[in-house]
Amino acid sequence: MENNTKIITKKASKVRFTVSNALGGIGWQELFIIFAAVVLITLSLTLLAKLSLLAGVITTVIVAILTIFLISPNKNGEKLYYVIFVAIAFLFKNKNHKIENANNTFADINKNSIVFNKKQALIYKINAVDLTLSTQEERNTPIYDFSNYLRGLNFDFEIIKIDSKLNFDKNKNYLTQTLKQDSLKNSQKHQLNNFLSMSEYLENQDLKLEQNYYLIVFTNNNDKKLELSLLSYNQHLSLTLPTSEEIKKIVDKKIIPTNSAISITPTKIKETAKYLQLDNNKFVSYLTVNQFPLTVNDMWLSNFSEIENVNISLRVRHLDNMIAFKLLDRAIRRAQDQETKKASEDIEYNLYLQNFNELLQLIQVGGETLKMVSIIFTCFADSKKELDQVVSNLKNEMIRNRFTVNDLTFRQFSTYKCLLFNNNDKLKNIEQEMATITLACSWPFPSKPLNDPKGLIMGENEQIQPIIFDIKTKSSIRASHNAFIVGQMGFGKTFNVKKQLNWLYCNNTKIYIIDPQREYGSFAKYHGGEIIEFGNNPKAKINPLEIFTNNFAEHISLLEQWFKNLYSDLNNIDLAKLQEYIIQLYKNFKITADTNLKKLSRKDYPILTDLYNLVYQKEQDTLLEKMLWKLTKGADGTLFNGVSTLEIKSDLIVFDIYNMAKSKTIANAQMYLLLALLDRVMKKNKEDNLNLPPEQQSWVCIAVDEAHLLINQDNLLALNYLFTLSKTCRKFNGILYILTQSIGDFTQHGENVKRQARGIIEQCTYQFIHHLNSIGLQNYTELLTDNNMINAHEKNVILTPKKGLCLFNINDKRYILQVIATSEEIKAIGTQEDINNLGKET
Numbered sequence: 001m002e003n004n005t006k007i008i009t010k011k012a013s014k015v016r017f018t019v020s021n022a023l024g025g026i027g028w029q030e031l032f033i034i035f036a037a038v039v040l041i042t043l044s045l046t047l048l049a050k051l052s053l054l055a056g057v058i059t060t061v062i063v064a065i066l067t068i069f070l071i072s073p074n075k076n077g078e079k080l081y082y083v084i085f086v087a088i089a090f091l092f093k094n095k096n097h098k099i100e101n102a103n104n105t106f107a108d109i110n111k112n113s114i115v116f117n118k119k120q121a122l123i124y125k126i127n128a129v130d131l132t133l134s135t136q137e138e139r140n141t142p143i144y145d146f147s148n149y150l151r152g153l154n155f156d157f158e159i160i161k162i163d164s165k166l167n168f169d170k171n172k173n174y175l176t177q178t179l180k181q182d183s184l185k186n187s188q189k190h191q192l193n194n195f196l197s198m199s200e201y202l203e204n205q206d207l208k209l210e211q212n213y214y215l216i217v218f219t220n221n222n223d224k225k226l227e228l229s230l231l232s233y234n235q236h237l238s239l240t241l242p243t244s245e246e247i248k249k250i251v252d253k254k255i256i257p258t259n260s261a262i263s264i265t266p267t268k269i270k271e272t273a274k275y276l277q278l279d280n281n282k283f284v285s286y287l288t289v290n291q292f293p294l295t296v297n298d299m300w301l302s303n304f305s306e307i308e309n310v311n312i313s314l315r316v317r318h319l320d321n322m323i324a325f326k327l328l329d330r331a332i333r334r335a336q337d338q339e340t341k342k343a344s345e346d347i348e349y350n351l352y353l354q355n356f357n358e359l360l361q362l363i364q365v366g367g368e369t370l371k372m373v374s375i376i377f378t379c380f381a382d383s384k385k386e387l388d389q390v391v392s393n394l395k396n397e398m399i400r401n402r403f404t405v406n407d408l409t410f411r412q413f414s415t416y417k418c419l420l421f422n423n424n425d426k427l428k429n430i431e432q433e434m435a436t437i438t439l440a441c442s443w444p445f446p447s448k449p450l451n452d453p454k455g456l457i458m459g460e461n462e463q464i465q466p467i468i469f470d471i472k473t474k475s476s477i478r479a480s481h482n483a484f485i486v487g488q489m490g491f492g493k494t495f496n497v498k499k500q501l502n503w504l505y506c507n508n509t510k511i512y513i514i515d516p517q518r519e520y521g522s523f524a525k526y527h528g529g530e531i532i533e534f535g536n537n538p539k540a541k542i543n544p545l546e547i548f549t550n551n552f553a554e555h556i557s558l559l560e561q562w563f564k565n566l567y568s569d570l571n572n573i574d575l576a577k578l579q580e581y582i583i584q585l586y587k588n589f590k591i592t593a594d595t596n597l598k599k600l601s602r603k604d605y606p607i608l609t610d611l612y613n614l615v616y617q618k619e620q621d622t623l624l625e626k627m628l629w630k631l632t633k634g635a636d637g638t639l640f641n642g643v644s645t646l647e648i649k650s651d652l653i654v655f656d657i658y659n660m661a662k663s664k665t666i667a668n669a670q671m672y673l674l675l676a677l678l679d680r681v682m683k684k685n686k687e688d689n690l691n692l693p694p695e696q697q698s699w700v701c702i703a704v705d706e707a708h709l710l711i712n713q714d715n716l717l718a719l720n721y722l723f724t725l726s727k728t729c730r731k732f733n734g735i736l737y738i739l740t741q742s743i744g745d746f747t748q749h750g751e752n753v754k755r756q757a758r759g760i761i762e763q764c765t766y767q768f769i770h771h772l773n774s775i776g777l778q779n780y781t782e783l784l785t786d787n788n789m790i791n792a793h794e795k796n797v798i799l800t801p802k803k804g805l806c807l808f809n810i811n812d813k814r815y816i817l818q819v820i821a822t823s824e825e826i827k828a829i830g831t832q833e834d835i836n837n838l839g840k841e842t
Contacts, residue, residue, distance in 0.1 A: 037067035083409075090410040095271040097413060099255065099278070112241045114251065119218065123247060124239040126159070126213040128445035131299060133814040135791040139298050139443075142236030147440035149237070151369050154318050158216040161305055161312040161444065162253050163209040168199045170453035171468060175199065178507060187527045187828070188506040194824035195503070198457055208463050211305055213445055214250060215239060237445075254420055257311055257380040258282050271413040275387060283387040285379045286415040287394060288430050290406035294351060301375075301444035303397055306463070309390045310379050312444065313419055317372035317431065321363055324370040327433065328360045359435060371439055372431040376419060406430065450815060456503040459804065459820040467808070467817055471500065471735055471766065472699065477811050480765045481735040482726050486780060487770025489741050492804040494519050496768055496819050497703060497737055498829035504735065509699040510651040510685065512678050514671075516706040519831075520654045526828045529652030534674060535660030536639065542673040543644040545585075546605045548680040552593040556582060558676075565717040566669045567627045574624045578615075585614050608632045608641040639670065648681050664709075671710055671718040678702050679725055686732040701735040708745035719756050726763035738764065743772070747779045758783050767809040768817070771801050 044059040114121045131139045175196040179189065242250075256266060256278065266278040275285040304312060319327075332353060362368035377394055381387035391407075398405050408415055408430075449461055455470035471481050483500075487493035498520065505511050505527060513520045524531050534540045544562060547555045560579050564570055570578070586592065589606050612628040619625055632641045655674065660667050682700040689697040702725070704710075710718040722738070729736050738760060740746070746757035761767070761783055769790075772780060777798055781790065790798075794807050797816055804819040821829065 037063050086410045090273065095413075097269045097271065099267055099269055111244075112247065114247070122217040122219060123242055123250060124215045124217070125242040125246065126215055126445065127238045127240060128213065128443070129236040130445070130448065130813055131443055132302070132446065133791065133794055133816075134812075135789065136298075138812065143298065143441050143443060144437070145236055146443070147437040150316075150371070150436040150440055153316075156218045156315075156317050158218070158316065159312075159314040159444070160214050160216065160250070162212050162214070162250060163308065163311065164212055164249065166202070166207055166210050166449065166451065166465065168203045171199050171451075171455065171457075172196060172203075174454045181508075184506075185528060191502060191506045191824065191828060194822055195457070195506075198822055202457070202466055208465050209308055210448060210451075210465070211446055212246075214242065214246075253311065256282065257284050257378050258382075269413065269416070273409050274407055274412065275384075276412050276416060277384075281382065283381050283384055284412075284416070285387055285391055286408050286412055286419075287377045287379065287391065288406045288408060288415075289375050289398070289403050289432070291404040292432060293402035296401075296438065296441070298441045299443045300401065301442035302446050303401060304377065304394070305444045305446045307390075307393055307397060309381055309386075310377055310394055313376040313378065314442075314444070315374045315376070315431075316439070317374075317428075319370045319372050319433070321369065324363055324433075325360070327370075328356050328363075332356045332360070362435070368435050368437065370433050371436060372428075373434045373439060374431045376415060378419070450810075454507075456500060457820075458499070458808075459818045461818075462816045467815060469500075469808075471504070477813075478765050480726075480730045480763055482729070482764040483735075483737050483766040483768065484761050484764035485737065485739045485768040485770070486743050486772065486776075487741060487768075487806065488772060488776065490803070491771040491801065492806070492819055493739060493741065493768070493770045494705065495804070495821070495829065496770070496806065497705075497739060498523055499819065499821055499825060500737075501701065501703060502825060502828050504699070504701050505652055508697075509701050509735070510681075511653070511701050511703070512648075512681070513654045513703045514657060514674065514705060515654050516657050516660075516709055518656060518658050519705065521656070522831070523829050524652055524654045527652055529654065530650035531654045531656055532646070533659065534646070534655045534657050535670065538638070538642075538645065540646040540655075541639070541642055541644060542646050542670075542677055543602065543605060543607055543642065544640055544669075544673055545582075545607060545611065546602060546644050547591070547597055547600075548676040550597060550683075552591075552595070552597075561717060562669060562672060563627075566631075566665060569623060570627065574622075578624060581611065581615050581618075585611050588614070602644045605643075607643060608637070636666065639666065646677065648677070668710060668718040672721050675702075675704075675718065675721050675725060679721075679728075682729060682732045682734045685734075689733060697733060699733045699735060700729075701737070702729070703737040703739070705739045706741065707738045708740045708742040716752060716756060719753065723756050723760050723763070726760050736764075743776050743779045743783070747782045754783065758785070765811060767807075769798050769807040769809070771805070772798050774799065 040063050044063065112123045114123065129142050131142065175192055179192050179196070184192070266280040266282065268279040270277045270279070275283055277283055301312070301314075304310065359368065359370070363370065379387060379390045379394060381390050395405050449463070449465035449467060451466075451468045452470035452473050454472070455468040458467045458469045461467055471483060474481075483497075485493050485497055501511055501513070502523065511529070513524075515521070521531055523529075532540050544559065549555050549558075556579060559582060560575055563578060564575060585606050589604070589610075591597075591600070591605070608628065609632045612625075612632045615625055615628055630636055657667075657671075660670060678700075682702070685698060685700045704722065707722070710722060726736055726738070728734075745753075747754055762785065769780065777795060780798075784790070790807070794814065797805065797807050802818075806817050806819065808815040808817040
């Protein structure tokens with residue numbers, strides 16, 4: 001995956017005056033210790049030499065060794081004289097502390113604010129765009145927008161990550177309420193109980209935890225303008241007010257960091273050098289970053305977000321530009337004065353000097369600001385052994401990403417207190433100056449599992465977290481209820497859709513499936529649905545002169561196009577005359593633009609024989625007359641001539657088009673009529689819903705399998721109508737699934753076909769891309785717009801020949817999805833082979 005690197009300078013505040021770079025730098029403090037050592041050596045030689053020359057020499061050597069030892073740095077770069085001072089202070093301090101409860105620690109917890117010490121912290125939940133699978137180009141915009149947002153925050157704030165168990169309560173409540181409906185079939189009840197059991201099962205599993213991020217703003221007053229400015233940013237990272245339960249969880253986890261249930265509320269903390277032990281046998285250890293790498297990639301903090309039992313606190317202190325100028329000026333002067341003896345040190349300081357200068361210039365022109373940043377990792381576990389493993393996991397990840405670790409030895413409890421919302425100043429000694437663009441590109445917000453409250457458990461993502469999906473969800477980024485599914489035969493494309501259709505049918509949705517390969521019959525039989533053979537079936541005929549739209553003029557135009565696509569030899573003069581005949585015919589049957597079409601039955605409409613008789617009276621032996629003769633008395637008459645006999649009575653119908661006409665022209669004409677009929681069913685359903693509350697309204701779902709069969713570059717009628725349907729069905733509680741295994745048919749039949757195919761895909765909020773070979777993948781990417789291009793990792797997933805594995809897109813949000821079904825679902829949607837294999841494999 002492409003990646004832009006960002007610079008993190010050496011800590012400007014740590015670039016101090018030194019006379020030498022030896023032993024980590026010899027500055028004023030080290031010079032004082034050396035001076036004291038020289039005084040001691042002089043005294044020892046003066047006094048002890050009179051008694052014993054050997055004693056004087058030994059004392060001199062010991063003092064010299066101790067001096068070198070004291071001014072040497074440890075692995076964190078801290079001088080040992082400082083470490084010894086802290087250790088001595090720790091040795092004599094009280095190491096047993098009382099845990100203050102939330103009521104004593106915080107004066108008031110109200111809505112999204114916490115009041116303490118005449119100050120308050122405002123808390124907001126962060127909802128961020130997932131950039132995990134994004135290309136560099138896709139990442140740039142949200143990161144730079146976030147940088148601009150951070151630049152405008154002229155107050156202190158904190159971003160925290162808190163893990164929590166996946167919550168299935170809304171899903172379970174929805175299923176429980178749905179099961180109370182009296183109209184459910186036994187098959188629907190059985191499946192709904194299975195879905196409920198699955199939610200309860202997953203709730204009790206040791207699943208990977210969900211990461212939630214919150215913004216905590218430290219302020220001295222309750223400024224509504226401040227709140228509005230914070231909440232107004234909603235491009236790629238939006239803020240929402242957390243629930244009272246979330247506020248309580250944040251407070252509790254700051255006081256007692258743990259993910260497990262607390263059976264005994266702790267009251268005391270025992271402090272050790274590197275960890276804290278609560279009296280209910282919970283263990284906590286705090287770590288921070290001692291030195292950042294010089295360059296970091298985008299999302300450099302997200303790797304740490306994935307580590308379980310590690311909370312993250314990103315404290316950010318506002319730095320006034322004048323202070324930033326002084327800080328950088330001093331750092332530049334001192335870096336220029338450094339004397340180095342090694343080429344590597346020379347290069348390092350030149351890089352720091354260059355970065356300091358660039359930052360200074362950016363701040364001067366208003367293009368950048370500095371923030372003081374401290375990152376605290378809170379590791380916690382239920383035993384010391386488990387804590388050691390969590391700490392080890394974190395350290396390994398830090399080392400792998402070239403961060404040096406500071407395990408905050410002897411400062412565990414002081415760090416604990418610092419994280420209790422206040423005491424921000426105590427973190428200054430571990431702060432790092434950071435440009436807002438570098439801070440923004442940390443983008444710690446990892447991929448979150450999709451968890452729609454009324455959704456179907458589709459399967460799992462790469463982190464083995466369940467994906468819960470509701471295609472009926474409507475939001476600013478989920479405008480339609482259309483899905484485009486593509487994949488080679490045998491890799492789970494149809495299984496995926498049948499799983500979703502099974503869920504929808506159990507949730508107040510009428511299902512109509514166009515089935516070219518006879519793959520949905522068992523699903524219809526399981527639920528007591530209807531299978532209608534459509535094509536050359538006299539009991540499933542659709543009269544093309546029956547009006548399916550409420551717009552008379554639109555129907556005339558579409559009917560003219562239907563004839564034109566069926567018989568391409570008709571010229572414009574023929575079509576103009578045909579339109580006149582059709583309008584006259586409708587007048588003869590008392591049908592005009594003013595007629596209330598809702599009151600007409602199928603028998604009130606003329607048929608093609610009536611049209612032929614009208615034309616025959618006016619002209620004979622013309623192309624138009626011969627065309628209509630073929631449609632009434634010729635080979636095509638059995639398909640189109642007569643009153644409509646196809647009736648939509650069942651709420652689950654599979655239209656078996658396996659034996660439909662082999663001619664693509666005839667098949668397109670039939671498919672157009674079928675789609676038009678289903679379009680009317682969808683609109684009629686909307687009318688039936690008008691007086692019903694939203695929770696009682698029914699939906700209509702149309703699934704078009706093997707949509708590539710609609711493609712005929714000389715006859716785009718059915719494909720055009722499918723495109724129109726994809727644009728309008730969302731207005732009528734409509735859901736549309738479009739499936740294909742032959743994506744090449746959309747790209748290799750001319751620009752008109754490709755344009756319509758691209759338009760259909762753009763109308764599909766959801767895309768499921770199962771396994772494709774390299775040619776199929778190339779054909780698919782040709783249909784994508786620049787905003788929806790897929791990256792190398794996603795292409796590798798698509799090229800992986802694994803059944804059920806797919807790339808699941810919700811507009812620009814992406815998930816790697818492994819579709820999974822329970823044995824009870826397989827009984828409803830599986831093939832006979834799938835059903836026979838139940839119990840043989842998990």
